[in-house]
Amino acid sequence: MLLYGRNPVLEAIADGRVAEVLVARGVEESFIRELKELDVLVRFTSRIEMDQMVGTTQHQGVVAEVEDLKWASVDDIFERAESRGEPLLIVLLDGITDPRNFGAIIRSAEVLGAHGVVVEERRSAPLSPVVAKTAAGAVAYLPVAQTKNLPRFIDALKEDNVWVYGAAGEAAQDIGRTDFSGKLALVIGAEGEGLRRLVREKCDVLVKIPTSGRVQSLNASVAAGILLYEATRNRARSEQ
Structure with a gap:
């Protein structure tokens, strides 16, 4: 590659x-x-x-x-959190097929302290040079894994006491009033389409980023960055 x-x-x-x-x-x-x-x-x-x-x-x-970029395993993500002695913070992507959005989310996830990113095999951009370029090297440090079925993966996370928050513009709950402590997963949907119905239903809570402009939606990678920042800020505050 x-x-x-x-x-x-x-x-x-x-x-x-x-x-x-x-x-x-x-x-x-x-x-x-x-x-x-x-x-x-x-x-x-x-x-x-x-x-x-x-x-x-x-x-x-x-x-x-270089050799083609390789997917990590989900276990790599859990081991990363365990080795750091931190509660799990994982990003789940539902239908992010634009490689630049994918790369930008990986970059934000690495910078803001997430332990990994998980995508569904058939509903994601591949790990490509465009993704690597946009991620600015973050793919070398952050585990990025695949799952065959995202809703089932969410079920498995919930069985492990991971709280799952889905980003949705029409949600009633503001991210600024959300408790992000403990083990959690943040779910980001595709631009325009948002989260699929089944994925949305699997989430414990749907949260929104408050906006005040005439344009009511954010680029998926920007939304992911804001959500990650608020989650890590909230977690740091709860530990004080």
């Missing part, structure tokens, strides 16, 4: 998955020196050739060939 973008490539190098990096001519010398200090072979090409190679101009002048 061709990985592009500076943060994703640097993370892959640090993870030992890159031996050679392709750099566009004209990239600043300071970045080239940084690459060489990481003990990787640097080859140069034109930006036009690089554009054609990866099918986009958004590569930031660097491309590396």
Whole structure:
């Protein structure tokens, strides 16, 4: 797989998955020196050739060939929470098929302290270079797993005393008045469609992000970031 973008490539190098990096001519010398200090072979090409190679101009002048990104297991997520001595915080995605939204949610989840992301196998964007680029390297640190059936997975979480909150614009409960302490899962639906009926029904509580503008809906990745921030802030406050 061709990985592009500076943060994703640097993370892959640090993870030992890159031996050679392709750099566009004209990239600043300071970045080239940084690459060489990481003990990787640097080859140069034109930006036009690089554009054609990866099918986009958004590569930031660097491309590396790495093994395909691999899905983690759900157990990896539980082990991450246990090793940190923290109550589980997991993000469930219901129908997020846009790779940029997927990558941005992974990035927010890693930055804001979630223990992992879970998607349904047939209702998700794949782990692709676009996802890795948008996630800015977060896929190297955060377990991202698949489940065959999201509603059944939610049932299993609830049996383990995980409280499940679904994001819904029409919900009555405001996230600012929600107790996010304890083990919890945050469920984010597809843009436009929102949560599927069965997924919605499986949630313990539906919550909303209060808005005041004329546009009443948020981008899925923005909504996920706000919900994650409020959950982690609430949990930190409850521990004081």
